[in-house]
Amino acid sequence: MAELALQLQFGALSEAGIKAANEDAVACQLPAAAYILQHKGACFVLADGVSTAEAGAQASKLATERFCQEYPQTPDSWSVAYSAGQLLATINNQLYQFSHKFAHEQKGYLCTFSALVLKSRTAHFFHIGDSRIYLYRDGALQQLTQDHITVLSEQRQFLGRALGMDAKVEAQQGSLALQAGDRFLLTSDGIHDFLQPAELTQLLATVADPGQCSRQLLDRALANGSDDNVSAIVVDITQLPGQSLDDLSSELTRLPFPPALSPGMKLDGYKVLRELYASSRSHLYLVEDEATAEQLVLKSPSQNFADDVLYIDRFIREEWIGLRIQSPRVVQVIRQSRPRTFLYYLMEHLQGQSLEIWFAAQPQPLKPSLAIKLVKQIAEGLQAFHRMGAIHQDLKPGNIMRLADGNLKLVDFGSVYVAGLAEIYSPLHHEGALGTATYSDPHYLLGHNSGVQGDVYALATIAYELFSGGQLPYGPAVEECRVASDYDRLRYRSANQFNPLIPTWFDRALQKGVSLDLSYRYQTISQLLTDLQQPNPAFLHEEVKQQSKSNPLLFWQLLSGFWFITLLLVIWLFLLRR
Known part of the structure; x- marks a missing residue:
């Protein structure tokens, strides 16, 4: 007899009501794949943009x-609570950063947030603000969430907590055992502020279809004078799984590390073809999916860290980061559809070689058109990380794959930092003679997280190397630096001394990109790219100013030439008008 599975029905609506615009948002995710429904569950989310915030609608969406x-x-x-907590932290950080980015426009990206996750025989809820989650069971209505409202007086109250309000988010969370026949209700204040509990109970009890129930909730609230946006989600539990998954055990029990694999061995339906890479930290194998014949790369942790909880958590997070980032310039991590018996994850198999190996075999220096094409592709990959609030932190030619068609893809998520997550920053681990110390921001290596500017430094260093024929901005001495005073002694080497074709404005952009002074270094990848592709007037002005100091006669020659050209232009315009 087939094992019972979780079955549910739902209806969701969100409308502006009498307002001109709708700042509420609802979203529902009922996985079609049975494996994902069983291991992750279904989620239902409602958010209400804070009306006093200019970007409330964008925040809730x-x-x-x-x-x-x-x-x-x-x-x-990951447990449901841990998964939701990590995800909420990253979303909150993004909204918080948006609010500060547009502070001059007084745009606040704030919203309330209520999420219901149904997994196996358990309901999990997460809540911030004054939207609500209710449970209707056996004829009784229970409010599961509490309103995060601070009351000053009968006429004065304000929202005490919202997503995006602070750098760290504190969400109410809870869970309860499900029963067949349970009905959940998520509402914005445009609904529950205008419907008494008895009226909510009556609608939930008498309108069987969840879609129609959502519709009637909105209509009744508007009829009662609701002057706000109106949103509701109704979810019915129609069948529970035959056996309960022990979430606590799942959270505490770690998958074992796989043994050393050799060609011909099989693991969860994947046949090992050959080993691709091995180090003291991880192993990469080329495998074939026996069900589809697709070739993939399997990454497994090293047995050296079998008892290191922080390493295990970091390895698991690698897979999550890779699944979140979708870009043609970043290696794709594969979402698995079968249960795992060991700890590992899968990636697409890239046919090609590392940029490090390819570059070493090329005539030096590269043609400028080819070099800038490579830099732009690396930048696209980095920007995909940055859009998701992640920093690569270990960008180097060895972590960039050049495919057979000449395109590039960034690989290796082992050192990625996700903004907004509570974690202790630790300096990067370096392996090999040409390690990450060559390309990583010295601020990283000294234990300080410089965020996006760290990736800017790495990209500018790689650009310098590509255009200068394999040289480095600070020379080989950067590899010997250990403390801050060592870096203070470094001096930038102009790139055009290695490649005379490099114009001064381009060299100034590279110098700014690898500056050890964060106040001078570019803030974003796009700023660096702009100055590498077109002359920055500030650099041109600086060049003329320097030349004027070293050669006063040249300065007056340039000035006289400017006025002479201006005079010719005036005469030409005058003749045209005659």
């Missing part, structure tokens, strides 16, 4: 969509 899209991508080994 971003929060609901990202949660529903990314929650199923979290690792199977």
Whole structure:
């Protein structure tokens, strides 16, 4: 007899009501794949943009969509509470950064947030603000969430907590055992502020179809004078799984590390073809999916860290980061559809070689058109990380694959930092003679996280190397630096001394990109790219100013030439008008 599975029905609506625009948002994710439904569950999310915030609508839309899209991508080994907590931290950080980025426009990206995750025989809820989640069971209505409202007086109260309000988010969370026949209700204040509990109970009890129930909730609230946006989600539990998954055991029990694999061995339906790479930290194998004949790369942790909890958590997070980042310039991590008996994850198999190996075999220096094409592709990959609030932190030619068609893809998520997550920063581990110390921001190596600017430094260093024929901005001495005073002694080497074709403005852009002074270094990848592709007037002005100091006669010659050209232009315009 087939094992019972979780079955549910739902209806969701969100409308502007009498307002001109709708700042509410709802999103629902009911996985079609039975494996994902069993191991991650279904999620239902409602958010209400804070009316006093200019970007409340954008905040609620971003929060609901990202949660529903990314929650199923979290690792199977993470509990529901941990998965939701990590995801909410990243969403909150993005909204918080948006609010500060547009502070001059007084745009606040704030919203309330309520999420319901149904997995196996358990309901999990997460809540911030004054939207609500109710449970209707056996004829009784229970409010599961509490309103985060601070009351000053009968006439004065304000929202005490919202997503995007602070750098760290504190969400109410809870769970309860499901029963067949349970009905859940998520509402914005445009609904529950205008419907008494008895009226909510009556509608939930008498309108069987969840879609029609949502419709009547909105209509009744508007009829009662609701002057706000109106949103509701109704979810019915129609069948529970035959056996309960022990979530606590799942959270505490770690998958074992796989043994050393050799060609011909099989693991969860994947046949090992050959080993691709091995180090003291991890192993890569080329495998074939026996069900589809597709070739993939399997990454497994090293037995050296079998008892290192922080290493295990970091390895699991690698898979999550890779699943979140979707870009043609970043290696694709594969979402698995079969249970795992060991700890590992899968990636697409890239046919090609590392940029490090390819570059070493090329005539030096590269043609400028080819070099700038490579830099732009690397930049696209980095920007895909940055859009998701992640920093690569270990960008180097050895972590960039050049495919057979000449395109590039970034690989290796082992050192990625995700903004907004509570974690202790630790300096990068370096392996090999040409290690990450060559390309990593010295601020990283000294234990300080410089965020996006760290990736800017790495990209500018690689650009310098590509255009200068394999040289480095600070020379080989950067490899010997250990403390801050060592870096203070470094001096930038002009790139055009190695390649005379490099113009001064281009060299100035490279110098700014690898500056050890964060206040001078570019803030974003796009700023660096702009100055590498077109002359920055500030650099040109600086060049003329320097030349004028060293050669006063040249300065007056340039000035006289400028006025002479201006005079010819005036005469030409005068003749045209005659």
